[in-house]
Amino acid sequence: MKALSKSKAATIYEVARHAGVSIATVSRALRDSDLVTESTRARVRAAVEALNYTPNQLGRSLAEGRHAANGIVFPDLTGPYYAEVVLGYEEAASELGRSVLILATHGRRDAEAAVLDLAGRVDGLAVMGNTVGDDTVRSIAATGVPLVLLARPPVDGVDTIRTRNERTAAELAAHLLAHGHRRIVFVGDPEAAPDMAGRYAGLAKTMRAHGLPKPDCRPCSYDVEAGERIGAQLMADPPDAVVCANDEVALGVHLAAEAAGRSVPHDLAVTGWDDVLAARFAGLTTVSQPMRELGATAARWLDGRIAERTAGPERATPRRRVLPTQLVVRRSCGSHPVEIPSPLGGTA
Amino acid sequence: MKALSKSKAATIYEVARHAGVSIATVSRALRDSDLVTESTRARVRAAVEALNYTPNQLGRSLAEGRHAANGIVFPDLTGPYYAEVVLGYEEAASELGRSVLILATHGRRDAEAAVLDLAGRVDGLAVMGNTVGDDTVRSIAATGVPLVLLARPPVDGVDTIRTRNERTAAELAAHLLAHGHRRIVFVGDPEAAPDMAGRYAGLAKTMRAHGLPKPDCRPCSYDVEAGERIGAQLMADPPDAVVCANDEVALGVHLAAEAAGRSVPHDLAVTGWDDVLAARFAGLTTVSQPMRELGATAARWLDGRIAERTAGPERATPRRRVLPTQLVVRRSCGSHPVEIPSPLGGTA
DNA sequence: CGTGGAAATGAAAGCGCTTTCAAAGTCGAA
C-alpha cells in the first residue's frame, strides 16, 4: 500500500493522479458512464483499489444538489411502536436509494432546533407524534423540504398519515359493553396526542350512545411503571374495565391488579393498544396497527414529493391518509365462549 | 438542473443580498461569531426570517471537512434488541452534536455496497452483528473512517464492544443442572453469530464439566414462528430443557409446548436471552443485556476516535470491551422455592 | 485635524465531486 500523506481519506484527485487521468474521467468511470474505455475504467478501478478510495458523499451530494437522504423524527424508540415505523421507513427509503437520518426528541429541550438542523440535511422529512410544534412544522414546510406528518395533528398544506383511532376505539367500547362492563376508566391523556384523543373520543361516544356517562380519564405517561402506579390507585375502587392508551400501560395495570389480588378478567377487564409481543403472552385485548406500513408509506410519499419538486414548482394539494387498525380480542376483556388457554395464545 | 428561483430553498447569497451584507458576514452572524455588530446580526436575522432560510448542511459540512454525522449498521429492528442499541447510540451521538444515519441490512443482497456508501457519509460508523464480512470492515477501516464493531467478531485493529455470553450461559446451564435437568437442547445457530457461539460454548462447557454429552443444537432463525416450528419438532421427544438463543425463539418454543399439551416448566424448562418485555409476562428465565449502554459506548468511542484522527495520524491500539450481562430467573426454568404468581411477574 | 490600532466587513480561496463544453484522438471512406 502506498504511503498515505496523512491518515486522511483519499480524494478523487489522488485517484486521478494515480491512474494518470483527469478527475472527470475518474468520476465517469466510477459512475458507470459509457463514456470511458474499458481499459481506462480498469486503470481507474486499480487506482481506487490501491488507494482504498471511497467517494466523499458530501462532495457528490453538493454537486448533484441532493442529499440522497431522508430524515425521520420520533419521540422515542422504546417499545416496538416507533421502532417498527422507523424500520418500515428505512426499508422503503433504502429501496429508493436514500439513506435515513433519525432523530429522537425524547427529553431534549432543544428539539425544535435539532429538527430544523435535520431539515437542512435531508431531501425529505417525516415527523412523528408530538415531537415539535406546528410552528416548526410550518417553518420547515416553508423552506421547501417535503414533509410528512405521522400520527400527528395535520398542519395546513402538509401531508399527513394517521391510523384509525376513534372508530376502532368505539368498536372496543362496544365489545366491553357487550361483556356487561359499565364503569369504564380510560388511562391516558387525550390532551397529549391526537391518537390518544381519538381513542378517548371513540370510547366516550359509544358510552354516550348507551346512555352512560363520560368515562373517567387518568392521564399517564406511556410505560409499564406508570401503568402500575395508576393501576394501584384504581384498585382502591376497581372499575369494571380499564381501557389503556397503549399496551405498556395496560400491562402495568394488569400487574397492579394481580398485585392487589384482583384477577383479570374476572374482577376487572383491561385493554391496551398496539399489540406488542408481550400483549399476546399476557392475553391482553388490544388493537393492532400497521406500523411498518405507516413508515413505508411516508417514505414513498416523500419520494414522490421530492420528484415533483425537482420537476416543477407547482404545489400539489396535501394528501391525507388514515390506515386501518384492528381489534385483537384476547382474554383480558372478559370471558369468551371459547376460552384461550393460559398464559399463552390469542386470536388475531 | 434548472434553477427555478421559485420553489428552491434560499441560499446564503440571497440572505446576504437581502440584508445588504456579504455572505461572510451572514455566516458569521449565524454562527454566533463575536466579529459582527449587534445591529448587523439583527439585520441578518431579519433576512433569515423573511426568506425562511435554513442553512444547507451539505455546504457547511463540506467546508468544515466533517459530516457531523455518525452511522450505525444493524441487521434488523424487530424486537427490542437492536432498537435499544440504536436508541442508546442516537442519544449519545446527539449529545455530542452528531446526527445518526441508520442502515438495516436485513435481506439486502447489496448490503456490502450499501455499507461502503454509508461509510462515505459519516465521520464514524458502528457495525452490529453479522451484517457485513471482515473484508468490508477492513476496507472501511483502511479508508480511515473510525469504526466500532458491536456484538461481532473482532477484526484486526478495529475497536470492538461485546456483551458477555459464555460466562452467563455457563451460569444459566449450572442453574438448569441444579434443577435436575440433564437432557438439554440448544435452539440457535452457533455458526451464525459469535454471540450465539458464546452462548452455546458456555452451555456445552458446563455440561462437559458435569460429565454430560455435548448438547444437541437446532439452528433456527430468531423469531417466534421459527421457535414454534422447532418447538413442535422437539415435542415428539421432549428434552428436559430447551435453551434458546433469544427470547423470541424461547417464546415460540413455549407456545409449541403448550400447544402440544406440555406444561412449562413442569414437563420441560425453556430459557431465552435478551429479557424482552414479553419475557416478563411469560415468566421466561432469560438474560438481560445492557443494550442501551452498548450503543452509547459505541457513540462515545467513535467521538474519541474522530477527535484523535483530526489531531494526528498516529494509530492507537484497538480497544476491546465486554459488557456484563445478567441472568434473570423466572418460572420457565423449573420450580423455585417461592413460586411466582401466574401469568405475571418475575424477579429482576 | 491627523493617526495608529482595534473592530467590523468583504473578497476570494477552497472543501470533493459532477457535468458541460471544448479539445484531442480514432477510424473508415473518399
Place this chain on the structure above:
DNA sequence: TTCGACTTTGAAAGCGCTTTCATTTCCACG
C-alpha cells in the same frame, strides 16, 4: 493521404458554505 464523424478525455465552472487575509471603518488620543 485527407476529411469528416464519432468516441474519449480534460479543463473548468459550479454546488453552498467556512475561513483566511486584506480592506475599510470607527474611535480615542495626540
